[in-house]
Amino acid sequence: MAAAYTFWFRDSSFVQVRDVEITGADADASAEAELAAAASQMSTLHLDEGALRAAVADDPEVAAVSAEANFPHGVRIAVELRHPAGYIEDSSGAILASDGTVLATGVHRPDDLPLIAAESPELSDRATGAALVVAQTLGGAPDELAGQVQSGRVDPEDGPTVTLAAGLELRFGDASQTELKWRAAVAVLADPDFSGADYLDLSVPDRPVAG
Template sequence: MVAAARHLRPPRLRARAWVLLALLLAAAAFGAWLWVRDSSLVRVEQVTVSGATGAEAPEVRQALDQAAREMTTLHVDTGRLRKAVAMYPQVKDLRAEADLLHRLNIEVIERPPVAALSVDGKRTPVAADGMLLQGRLSPAGLPVVKVPALPAGGRVTGGQTFRALDAIAAAPAALRRHIARVQIGRTGIEAVVERGPRILLGDGSRPRAKWIAAARVLGDRDAAGATYIDVRLPERPVAGGLPTSATADPAQASTSTGA
């Protein structure tokens, strides 16, 4: 038995030696990888930033460029890039992709403003998700939603104002440009079109279907001159307040387009 034990020891020792050698080689390879990953051999030297728009776009690009040049193409810290532009609420997210040895391409994903909250005549752009876009973004040309005060925390999180924003965001871009303001009336959410009728959207449910119905009525010559378009039931849109209509109450349909 003693002889047998002595016979088995050398193979066991050799196996342990090979395992130890493999671990040492793996540690050396990992250390070499860490050195190369953070070395000047792959340092970011060229930065391309796309997707940034508006008056603050140059500042966004500069902040990202400065942060990126402190990285390497093998060690891109997207969290650090996001932190560099955290003061710009219009930046929703970023995508970064390394190219070759020294180039980094960064795509800015923005929150476009869809409306402007108005407090005592002062307008603040706001995104569809309720984020206030305070800064140098212009509120010109945006539908106005009057509110008693800006929301705490810099974001609209619910209530009638959020439903109004959701309704505006659902409007086709070509039609949204002509919305002067959105308000809460006795029939629910109402959108006022520039030099056009009020569009009665009701409780804000199914906004996309309601806007499609409204666009169809607006394009109907028989509805020309209507003072309001009721799309609370998008399957049965109604144009009211026409010169031949005897009823001006939005709650009572006067003219139907038969959609």
């Protein structure tokens, strides 16, 4: 009897979700609306994160969803969004996130988005191959340099290579330690004595080499 009452109360109007607070989805009004609608069908004693994720499963911008109850009628939903990393000129033009997810297709290249100079053999929901490597590299660009990035490619000898607005090439060597390599580039470019280089070899991040 007690168990039956517990299950009844868990899904009763006494604990029905009425107040939904969503954070992290400011740039995606559609996802916010879908999550609010899904949450309103739940109770604070029976939150179903799987159902929340399913509600936005078709939205490529949403990377992760988590929820926390605020008894008796509130729920806080945290959303992690994917952000554009670069633009690839496939047959219709597509915007990729840093994990290779295709965020939009059939669009023109935004002025502030780097060009991904690579081909992806199966560009459907997610990029693969060189396009994925470049997207991952571009997605790691720190704020200090993000506005200067023009394009990225995978060079047969130098690996992932990013070209800045001034023409300087950042040569990463491979796809490992990307964050450290970006930080090394920031440090070198912030040095007032640095000038006149065509490239910066970041393959060993604690010993960058200009040439």
